[in-house]
Amino acid sequence: MRLSLACLAKPILHGYFRSSCSWRVRIAFALKGVEYDQLPVNLIKDGGQQLTEEYKALNPMQQVPAVEIDGITLSQSLAVIQYIDETRPGPRLLPADPKARAQVRMISDLIASGIQPLQNLYVIQKMGAEKMQWSQHFIDRGFQALEPILEQTAGKYCVGDEISMADICLVPQVYNAERFKMDMGKYPTIKRLNEALLEIEAFQVSHPSRQPDTPDDLRA
Amino acid sequence: MRLSLACLAKPILHGYFRSSCSWRVRIAFALKGVEYDQLPVNLIKDGGQQLTEEYKALNPMQQVPAVEIDGITLSQSLAVIQYIDETRPGPRLLPADPKARAQVRMISDLIASGIQPLQNLYVIQKMGAEKMQWSQHFIDRGFQALEPILEQTAGKYCVGDEISMADICLVPQVYNAERFKMDMGKYPTIKRLNEALLEIEAFQVSHPSRQPDTPDDLRA
Incomplete structure (x- = not known):
């Protein structure tokens, strides 16, 4: 039951406006037409919000992005992008050939x-x-x-x-x-x-x- | 004709024994049971053989590995490994799920x-x-x-x-x-x-x- 609720929920992107790796994921969501929520992680403020214990539990590398999607939490933008590509309809992000x-x-x-x-x-x-x-x-x-x-x-x-x-x-x-x-x-x-x-x-x-x-x- | 000859040829790995990225590709070939030839690129000798114009034509990043396979030349080990996985029989290198x-x-x-x-x-x-x-x-x-x-x-x-x-x-x-x-x-x-x-x-x-x-x- 918990899993199916998670699957229905919108993905959550933990990112930073200026992070290039966060931007990659935002582009992928936009190309696929996937709605998602953003929870900003300010890499500068408070000495870097990515360094908190709370964020470390999401991404032990203490970097953005981290994405909560379909009941799992993923980091590493190319892994996220390929997961989105393989599980969502819309234009392919990798060619068939x-x-x-x-x-x-x-x-x-x-x-x-x-x-x-x-x-x-x-x-x-x-x-x-x-x-x-x-x-x-x-x-x-x-x-x-x-x-x-x-x-x-x-x-x-x-x-x-x-x-x-x-x-x-x-x-x-x-x-x-x-x-x-x-x-x-x-x-x-x-x-x-x-x-x-x-x-x-x-x-x-x-x-x-x-x-x-x-x-x-x-x-x- | 040239393409089909290239496809029949064994892949060529341009690598270095101690390069971790070259080793990744060697493991992938071994797991898949693919025979290949190795052309060593000594990263230390002669100031670094990866810096020659000849090698730069194979991999403009002037790093190992570079792999000639099926008529194309690829660099970046994870791209090579996933190409091998998608085009060769044998055990999957990425799970189906x-x-x-x-x-x-x-x-x-x-x-x-x-x-x-x-x-x-x-x-x-x-x-x-x-x-x-x-x-x-x-x-x-x-x-x-x-x-x-x-x-x-x-x-x-x-x-x-x-x-x-x-x-x-x-x-x-x-x-x-x-x-x-x-x-x-x-x-x-x-x-x-x-x-x-x-x-x-x-x-x-x-x-x-x-x-x-x-x-x-x-x-x-």
Whole structure:
């Protein structure tokens, strides 16, 4: 009985407006047309609300996002996105063809394992005054690798002409690059894809400037 | 014609005996019983053979592994493993149940995005004398999160009683922890699972001590 009630409940996203990994999950929910509730976790306030014992029980990594869905709690955004894709109707977030799926996962992981972890809040807090230079270095290194891959795989979007998890990863990473004041002109394919994706409603409604916890001065 | 020849050819793994991401792919091939060729890329010799223009064409991130398979070249180990799983017969590397699949991916990504990138060669080369302390910090942080998750999900292996991609990620990460001289006694569930997995032939034949490029003094 408890399980079936949980399955009927709306998913709850514990996230932060500006977290790129939270944004990925918001895009996936929006593309699938899934309604969900947001419970903001402020990564800065009170020394970081992700560090409380209460939040640690949801995600022992003490990072956002954590998602309560169908009676289980998941962390790691790509695991969440693929769970949403496999259990909800609506447009596929991974293509049916195994080779295209592999390319989507390769691009997603290049960002999610090869770039984002090296410039996330927890790591750059350890870098002190060097944090801008450190972040720029790792984003540049990743984008220099991503650009020739996307030249091969991209159509209208990252892999062919259908939106996929790769696009869901790309846009928040470009947003981070821009926060770190990087010149996107060096990566014309990434820039083109990002601009095309930002035209799409699911990427707009999920944008950091339009969330319940967006501060007024950053609100669009 | 060229495509069908490529499809008949054995996959080629460009890897390094001690790279944990290369080991993940070797375990997947072994579990599936897929024959493959190895072309070693020595990450230390000649300043790092992954930095050559020739290798960069295979993997623009200039990291191992890169895998030539079925006429395409893939990088990012979890993308490779899931491609192998989806295209080869043999035991599943991800469970059929969507919730269990999500847990497998969550654990895999906790390691592949949350731990490994912060202690890989390229990053610790930037840390100089602090590299041991830096690596221990991030592995400890990840294992402290992983331990309570595995207490919930594990049976005989990481998620229930079937070997999965989560196990494929766990064992090489424990190997790295031991290289960084960490005390595994702090993580009893991780330790138990690692020991159980190392009993399995696929984890043994793929071990860093038994590869074509293993130096004689490290050979088992």
